[in-house]
Amino acid sequence: MLDLRAPTGWFFGLLGLILAALGVFSPGLRASLTDLNVNLYCGIVMLAFGGVMLLLSRKRS
């Protein structure tokens, strides 16, 4: 049976990568109510989550 942690890890890793890259290369992207670089921070969190999932799936197999 498929280990769900692997695709979950890849999915959020990829999403995090896109968001973090967006945060680094177009830091000017802002919504009207916040000055935070939302894409960068959310991207880093997703990257970390994806990484942990991949690590866990590696450890088992």
Add this chain to the structure above:
Amino acid sequence: MKLETVDYLILAIYFGFVLGIGWRLRKSVESSRDFLTAGRSVPVWITSLAFLAANLGAQEVIGMSASGAKYGIMTAHFYWIGAVPAMLFVGVFMMPFYYGSRARSVPEYLKLRFDEKTRGLNALTFAVMTVFSSGISMYALGLLLQLVLGWSFTASVLLSAAIVLTYTFLGGLTSAIYNEVLQFFLIVLGFAPLAIMSVVKAGGWSGIESRLPSVMTHSWKYMGDASQNPMGVEVFSMVAGLGFVLSFGYWCTDFLVVQRAMAADSMSAARRTPLIAAFPKMMMPFIVIVPGIAALAIAKMSIGYALPLKGDGYDYDQAFTTLMAHFYPSGMLGVGLTALMASFMSGMAGNVTAFNTVFTYDIYQGYIRRGAPDAHYLKVGRITTVAGTALSIMTAYLAQHYNNIMDLLQLVFGFVNAPLFATFLLGMFWRRATGHGAFTGLLTGTGAAALTHGLTVAEHKGGWIAPLHQFPSTMAQNFWIAIFAWTSCFVVTIVVSLLTKPRPAEELQGLVYGLTKVPRDTGVSWYRKPAPVAVLVIAVLLFLNIWFR
């Protein structure tokens, strides 16, 4: 709200992964049991998150944040009182009978415990209900995307239905459950930043408290009298109506959620599924309700955010999406929107997979064609998946044109559901309860619900027989309808059971308390046992209720 290329890219990647998981799991389907019950082989952390996500439709996210803006933190009762105790009960007390019996579905349990007619009634109403509710949520999604993004109603309905159909058709229940977990993570990671940023913007919880009337930030303080709070309910109907009848009726008997726990790989895992799910369930108010409350507070700060208007009041349903547009730039906006689509798809897949199982095993195998080889039922299961999706799409269009019919149907379903828990409670814990008793009890309970609705009025609803009593809100009316329906079903089931012939004890082995060996998990760590986990859940639940009293 305007989307850029990167937002569409994120949406496309998500669709790719969802379909990919379905494709990878297609080989695991060899029998009808694999397809419809996931072959009882899913790890507990996956069934737990799916148990939660199947119930977490887009309507719930939008509706709960709207209620947050309208009623405040009292809305959290729909989680803390209206879900968690029932989840503990089904896990600790009821799962041994569901998982331990040979039943493949909740209606089938009714057949084993009571008789054919009780099962038939439950299977039929459940099948119709799931198709309609999946259609209605599809309609809600189409409407939302039309309003927020200007997408065509037909395109969004057909696209999302096609994706859900593809992955459930390929991998069956396993695929639906696996995707629900991915959807759950996406919902949390996609919405939590919005909750955090909106609360920080409003000045933290204390900032919200200072900007809003005190009734918005207290869950119990104004519950003594219905006139004191905007929901118009008082503490008894809240606890007995929502917390007991409606909540236990849904979480303990609705096959849509119970099916997820029954897919677990062992009895212990099945029992722990709702218990583990209770932890994230208790935290969901912070992700879906609190942003609604924060939206109202931010709107009062005059910093360029206002709740959209509808008629002469606020359009609370738009609180969540407008907040997202004000906090998320392109990129994260795509993630937020994808999470919204994901919550819709998890709700719909839940309905479709519950529908195909009940139709195939309880209606087709029960009444249309018995004793065929398993391959035949697998085929029927797959065809039912397609048919169920098609029926949902038709319902979505029906809802678009005949809003009143949909309201009426939901009302009738409410009548049918309200007494259900009395039947299960007596069935599982009182061996003297008989099939005739259960059947008459269910019908009486449904009748009592309709009668209560016909004799009372709230917000111009009901009172079609005679307006004898006025409720302060439809919510209070619904809670009292549930209380009357449950009580009459409970009493009538007992009376009729005592008058009819009981079933011999040997036929009830594994189905009733006292005739079933309740599994004892010895030699495992405490967190693998149901009871200690349940105690921990209760501790957190008490803490939350006291903190936000």
